Amino acid sequence: MNKAIDISVLDGVIKRTIETVETSKTQIFDIAENARQHGNSLKFELHELRQEISKVIQKVDALELAYRKSRNKLVLVSRNFHMYTEEDIRVAYEEASRIQVELSIYRERENNLKRRRNDLERQLRTLEETIVRAEKLVSQMGVVLGYLTGDLSKIGEALESAKQHQLMGLKVIQAQEEERKRVAREIHDGPAQSMANVVLRSEIVERMLKNERILEAQMELHELKEMVRLSLADVRRIIFDLRPMALDDLGLVPTLQKYIQTCEERIQSSIDLVVFGVEPPLRSSVKAAIFRLVQECLNNVEKHAGATTVQVKLEFVQDSLSLVVKDDGVGFDLEKRMANGNSFGLLGMRERVQLLEGSVELQSAPGEGTKVIFQIPIKL
CATH class of the missing domain: 1.10.287 (Helix Hairpins)
Structure with a gap:
């Protein structure tokens, strides 16, 4: 009582x-x-x-x-x-x-x-x-x-x-x-x-x-x-950053191509998008989540990596999707970053991937760039 x-x-x-x-x-x-x-x-x-x-x-x-x-x-x-x-x-x-x-x-x-x-x-x-x-x-x-x-x-x-x-x-x-x-x-x-x-x-x-x-x-x-x-043009860019309407109209891959082209102009780095397989019909929430994962990775590259080249690899395999974002930037000590509590970006990505019942792996070392690997199941 x-x-x-x-x-x-x-x-x-x-x-x-x-x-x-x-x-x-x-x-x-x-x-x-x-x-x-x-x-x-x-x-x-x-x-x-x-x-x-x-x-x-x-x-x-x-x-x-x-x-x-x-x-x-x-x-x-x-x-x-x-x-x-x-x-x-x-x-x-x-x-x-x-x-x-x-x-x-x-x-x-x-x-x-x-x-x-x-x-x-x-x-x-x-x-x-x-x-x-x-x-x-x-x-x-x-x-x-x-x-x-x-x-x-x-x-x-x-x-x-x-x-x-x-x-x-x-x-x-x-x-x-x-x-x-x-x-x-x-x-x-x-x-x-x-x-x-x-x-x-x-x-x-x-x-x-x-x-x-x-x-x-x-x-x-x-x-x-x-x-x-x-x-x-500024208003349209802001709207695109909030929620790219092209995701529903054109699909995930064309939207990523357009976004990566914009990123290249902004951060002055060479970004290659490599796609394996054919994009299946994806739920709107899945497309939005994958787009945000790529966006978060490229934002980190822009803010912290100092990279000259970035590769975004997207692979569709039967009932799963593999996403890899790799850069040749400065890298960092992963264990030290986690110990200092400066890993909120990674935690946010993990939370987003967990909602999709997927997994994320981060590989990085000082002077050796960074590689982020996502594995996400596709439920048609």
Whole structure:
């Protein structure tokens, strides 16, 4: 009876904690979003300000030149006063004074504009730091929230099995949050920034059209079209990384060929795909799992191996599938890596392969590259 009461109390504490974390996560996200919107406004203002500064600087240069000429003329008139009338001398003096006053005004305006520009740039840097900190906090909140709503929400079962699965569960959630953060960062740094730039430049085009600067507006629209095209390509690449639709449309082998071609361009390594046998009709989950295994291996090659050549061998044999990924990179001490607990990537692959009732073997040594061998049964 006491045990049930304790579990009930723990469940209540966890539920209240989850609600608090969810609220805090939303508030932090709102802070980041507001900072981002304010930053876009500041960028637009900064763009306009820089254009105005450029025009003022040109005006100051022109006035300085005009002032030097007027001073020279005044000196000439003063030295040769017998050749000029009093009216000529007065006009020369007034012209030099007028230009001097105008030059002083524009110099002061230039200094004020530059101070405003420097202030905007400082504000932008502060906002960007705020956004980075807020996104980091949101990610950390996501890890905590995922952990609380996962294993710990079933407190009765967690009390019996947490010792064995708690660490792995947390690492899986961390990996999910890292993936979400990676996707969010790609969207923020790619399409989101491009769209913000499109909004900014479309406002510039609108102003150009109002001022009948048609040719400049056409050039700006041409650049806008190219920017949107590149943003669309970024979105398609992100979607492909999340879930390649070609897996269901074309099959496993063509999708791997396309992905490997993209990897070659990105990591600048030679990657060969060798296929033996004919690809049988595979379940969607199996195709997705095999694709993710190849993706994880190539990600490890990109991040850690420093390899120049990689071979991906896929072999279909009756009711089984063999997948081998081999590189000529730096390799590592497998026993030391396992002892230090730095083998989460391998653990993740093993978990994925176990779901398919398969096996995985890793072979590596310092200076001798790495070889990963997967054996997966095929259930038609």
